[in-house]
Amino acid sequence: MRYKVAPPARSLSFLGDARAAIPLVPDDEADCCRAIQRATDVTDRETAREYLTFLRALDLVDESDRGYHRTRTELDQSALAVAFRENVFAASELLDALDDCGGPLTETEAFERVRDAVPRWERERHADWERVWRTRLDHLLGWAEAFGLAARTDDGYERR
Incomplete structure (x- = not known):
């Protein structure tokens, strides 16, 4: 599946902070968006939702029937580049x-x-x-x- 969302570009450290805000135990979208907002300088929920979806496209976050959760994938530039191109x-x-x-x-x-x-x-x-x-x-x-x-x-x- 290819994701259409493309939020404003940020640094890899931003992606790391946003990803770290997502729990390992699945949580709902609203809570994950609030977590991204608390951990970064993202101020609105809609932009936080875009970053959550983008993290999913990069295989840094996954979604289950119980909600979103952080994957154990390393924050590696070359792996992110592959996921970006493919997803x-x-x-x-x-x-x-x-x-x-x-x-x-x-x-x-x-x-x-x-x-x-x-x-x-x-x-x-x-x-x-x-x-x-x-x-x-x-x-x-x-x-x-x-x-x-x-x-x-x-x-x-x-x-x-």
């Missing part, structure tokens, strides 16, 4: 675009190369779907950089 929607398309471009891509150029991957139902879901997906792609670029998959240069992002 976050549009991440592999973005990384492929960076591989194929032969040089840095600006955020706008990256969006143009990935826009066809946005499903029709997503385009119809938002009045300004391009703005929503440009923001999401900017977040993905930031995470690609955090996981060592891309580097930001003066001319845009390039693949590492």
